[in-house]
Amino acid sequence: MSKGKALGLTILCGVFCVIFLFTPLYGCVFPFLIVGLVFGLIAYRKHQRDTNIITEAYQQQATTSRQLPEPAMTSKGSTRLFVPPL
Numbered sequence: 473m474s475k476g477k478a479l480g481l482t483i484l485c486g487v488f489c490v491i492f493l494f495t496p497l498y499g500c501v502f503p504f505l506i507v508g509l510v511f512g513l514i515a516y517r518k519h520q521r522d523t524n525i526i527t528e529a530y531q532q533q534a535t536t537s538r539q540l541p542e543p544a545m546t547s548k549g550s551t552r553l554f555v556p557p558l
Contacts, residue, residue, distance in 0.1 A: 475522070478515035482508050 485508030492500040 473514065475515055475518040478511045478518065482512040482515055484508075485511065 485504045488504040489501050489508065492498070492504065
């Protein structure tokens with residue numbers, strides 16, 4: 473079940489709870505309330521999981537170094553340029 477579908481069913485169960493709350497069918501409020509809470513917890517858990525995945529990806533991206541490798545020497549026997557101090 474996707475996060476959007478669980479959230480939609482939570483809202484739908486909430487609407488039914490409100491409708492049955494204002495009618496003489498009070499007994500129908502509790503089943504819809506329980507089912508709505510279950511779907512709400514599913515949607516919340518999926519949202520938390522996605523948030524954690526995004527946060528970990530940002531942290532991993534920030535910690536990786538983006539240094540270029542040192543280029544190889546092009547000619548044999550050459551050394552790094554060294555200028556002695558004056």
